[in-house]
Amino acid sequence: MWGRETILLKLGTVRWRGKCSRHPGYNPVTDGLAAIRGNCPRCNLLLEIYTHHQKALRLMREFQPVEPKPRAQAAHVGGQRSLFGEA
């Protein structure tokens, strides 16, 4: 059914911001679990979202390590080609 098409998982870039209305100063990145006051469910959710995001990034890097950006190399190669082309 899938034929010869390449099957790949696509994930879009998500820009997400969240803040607890009762504890706007809580930052799960720097404060962690110990700083959650009164076991606040919103702060707990923020921490959980942050933890899952970090885990997702780690898994993606484990699956496919980040390669250096090819932009600079491509521009250099392109420049070389034009030099040889003119010679």
Ligand SMILES: [Zn+2]
């Ligand atoms: Zn809170």
